[in-house]
Amino acid sequence: MPNFTDITGSFAAILTTLSFLPQVFKTWRSGSAGDFSWIWIAGFGAGLALWLVYGLALGSLPLVAANGVTLSLVLAIALVKWREGGPA
Amino acid sequence: MPNFTDITGSFAAILTTLSFLPQVFKTWRSGSAGDFSWIWIAGFGAGLALWLVYGLALGSLPLVAANGVTLSLVLAIALVKWREGGPA
Numbered sequence: 001m002p003n004f005t006d007i008t009g010s011f012a013a014i015l016t017t018l019s020f021l022p023q024v025f026k027t028w029r030s031g032s033a034g035d036f037s038w039i040w041i042a043g044f045g046a047g048l049a050l051w052l053v054y055g056l057a058l059g060s061l062p063l064v065a066a067n068g069v070t071l072s073l074v075l076a077i078a079l080v081k082w083r084e085g086g087p088a
Numbered sequence: 089m090p091n092f093t094d095i096t097g098s099f100a101a102i103l104t105t106l107s108f109l110p111q112v113f114k115t116w117r118s119g120s121a122g123d124f125s126w127i128w129i130a131g132f133g134a135g136l137a138l139w140l141v142y143g144l145a146l147g148s149l150p151l152v153a154a155n156g157v158t159l160s161l162v163l164a165i166a167l168v169k170w171r172e173g174g175p176a
Contacts, residue, residue: 009142015135023128035123040111047103054097 010062017066020073033081041078045071098150105154108161121169129166133159 002010027033048071055063090098115121136159143151 005142005145008138008145012135012138012142015131015138017135019128019131019135022131023125026125026128027123030123032123035115035118035120037111037114040107040114043103043107043110047100047105047107050096050100050103054093054100057093057096 013062013066017070020070024073024076027077027080031080031084033077033084036077036081038081041074041081045074045078048074101150101154105158108158112161112164115165115168119168119172121165121172124165124169126169129162129169133162133166136162 048067051067052064052071055061055067136155139155140152140159143149143155
């Protein structure tokens with residue numbers, strides 16, 4: 001049976017990953033991503049990619065899955081911002 | 089000497105944490121946070137708080153520090169959005 005610590009970590013991973021789903025729905029529907037910083041998108045995206053590599057190196061499916069999903073959702077935000085153009 | 093995997097994980101943590109600094113600068117300066125979803129702020133913030141609790145339970149200073157910093161920065165974005173008011 002998983003202990004309190006494992007359950008806390010699992011909920012943490014689920015929340016920080018799946019919270020990006022409603023964000024992407026909002027961004028996609030509004031077509032507006034001007035409030036996001038390109039530096040955040042680039043830095044956060046690169047960090048998620050490294051977490052994914054770290055997960056692969058450890059053979060950790062939860063790390064790979066969580067960071068793969070989050071990275072995809074951040075790239076979706078980046079795509080909207082890219083299409084929108086204009087000032088960063 | 090740290091190995092490749094540890095270095096990858098460390099850079100991942102640094103990037104996903106510190107990428108929020110330029111985001112907060114941009115948000116604070118522009119006073120504009122309308123593109124952020126309240127559901128993302130609430131879910132991501134709650135997830136970061138749970139990662140922090142997980143780090144405390146494990147006695148992991150890197151987890152506590154990284155998630156404490158990121159949570160503070162997300163709360164700064166939330167404050168700008170709160171002040172801004174208007175539609176979510």
